Amino acid sequence: MKRGALPLNALRAFEATARNGKMTLAADELGVTYGAVSRQVRSLEEVLGVTLFEGPRNRLRPTDAAEDLLPSLTEAFDGIEAAVNRVTGQEKRLLDISCFGTFVLRWLIPRLYDFQNRHPAIEIRMTSEDIPVDFRRHKMDIAIRSDQGGQDQWADAVVTPLLQDLVGPVVSPSLVPEGGFHDPAALAALPILHTKTRVGAWPKWCASVGASLPLDGQYFEHFYFLLEAATAGLGVAIAPHILVQDDLRAGRLVAPFGFIPSGIAYVALSPPNAGKDSQAFLTWLQAMAAA
Incomplete structure (x- = not known):
C-alpha cells in the first residue's frame, strides 16, 4: 500500500x-x-x-x-x-517508571532529587504497581521489580541488577530494653508484626538464626503500613534493609540482630531499545544502589 x-x-x-x-x-x-x-x-x-x-x-x-x-x-x-x-520546541523528555509502592515511598522518592539535579531536563513520572512487565502493551520505560527467580515474563526485557534483599527484625528504640537484646528469644516479649505480602518472613528468619518465637501477632495489608507500625512502636517487624535504611540512619528504628539474605533481588527492567534517557536513569539507579 x-x-x-x-x-x-x-x-x-x-x-x-x-x-x-x-x-x-x-x-x-x-x-x-x-x-x-x-x-x-x-x-x-x-x-x-x-x-x-x-x-x-x-x-x-x-x-x-x-x-x-x-x-x-x-x-x-x-x-x-x-x-x-x-x-x-515542545519536546518532552519524560520517563515513565513502574515500581511497587513501598519501594517508591521508602527508597526511590527520597533519592530522586539527586537524579533531578543531575538531569534537570528529564521528568520522572512514577506509577505504583507490581504488574507483569510487557513493554509493548504498557506505557512504561523502566520497571523496578523484586526477582525471586523463574520470571518468564521478563524474557524480552533487559535486566539490570540493583540490590540483594537483606532482611532482619526492626523495632522502635522506645521498645528496646535496658541493656539491649542479647538473644533473639528476647523478641518474644514484644508484639510480633506481620505483612500479608510476605507471610513467611518471620518463620524463615527464625529458621535461619535458630530461634523459636511465638509468631501470633498483628497482620498488615502492605509493607508500608507494617513499617509505619514498627516505627510507631507497635511491635517488632521483619523488614528489608533497603526499605528501612533511612529510618535506621535517622534513629527511628534499630536492627538488633542485623540482616541476612532473603534470596530475593531487586532489579530494573527495560526494553532492548531503551533510549539514552532511560540509560541515564538506569546508570543512576545502579549508583544509588551501590551507595
Missing part, C-alpha cells in the same frame, strides 16, 4: 488497542468513543484483508497479523511524536 493511501486514523486506533489490550483504554488515550475505535479497527481489517483481533469484546486477543504489525506501528508513531515535538 502506498503512503498516500495509508488509513492513518485506523492505524492509530489499532495501535492503541493492541498496545493497551482493550478498546476502552485505547478510546481514553485517543479521546474518542469505544464505538469510534471499534469502527476504525474493523475498517482497517477490511482494507488489509486480515483479521486483527479474536475473541469477545472484553477479552480481545491479537492475531499473528496484529502481533507482526504492532511493533513497527508503535515505533513509527513514537518517531512522529518525537519529531513534531522537536520542531515545535
Whole structure:
C-alpha cells in the first residue's frame, strides 16, 4: 500500500488497542468513543484483508497479523511524536517508571532529587504497581521489580541488577530494653508484626538464626503500613534493609540482630531499545544502589 493511501486514523486506533489490550483504554488515550475505535479497527481489517483481533469484546486477543504489525506501528508513531515535538520546541523528555509502592515511598522518592539535579531536563513520572512487565502493551520505560527467580515474563526485557534483599527484625528504640537484646528469644516479649505480602518472613528468619518465637501477632495489608507500625512502636517487624535504611540512619528504628539474605533481588527492567534517557536513569539507579 502506498503512503498516500495509508488509513492513518485506523492505524492509530489499532495501535492503541493492541498496545493497551482493550478498546476502552485505547478510546481514553485517543479521546474518542469505544464505538469510534471499534469502527476504525474493523475498517482497517477490511482494507488489509486480515483479521486483527479474536475473541469477545472484553477479552480481545491479537492475531499473528496484529502481533507482526504492532511493533513497527508503535515505533513509527513514537518517531512522529518525537519529531513534531522537536520542531515545535515542545519536546518532552519524560520517563515513565513502574515500581511497587513501598519501594517508591521508602527508597526511590527520597533519592530522586539527586537524579533531578543531575538531569534537570528529564521528568520522572512514577506509577505504583507490581504488574507483569510487557513493554509493548504498557506505557512504561523502566520497571523496578523484586526477582525471586523463574520470571518468564521478563524474557524480552533487559535486566539490570540493583540490590540483594537483606532482611532482619526492626523495632522502635522506645521498645528496646535496658541493656539491649542479647538473644533473639528476647523478641518474644514484644508484639510480633506481620505483612500479608510476605507471610513467611518471620518463620524463615527464625529458621535461619535458630530461634523459636511465638509468631501470633498483628497482620498488615502492605509493607508500608507494617513499617509505619514498627516505627510507631507497635511491635517488632521483619523488614528489608533497603526499605528501612533511612529510618535506621535517622534513629527511628534499630536492627538488633542485623540482616541476612532473603534470596530475593531487586532489579530494573527495560526494553532492548531503551533510549539514552532511560540509560541515564538506569546508570543512576545502579549508583544509588551501590551507595
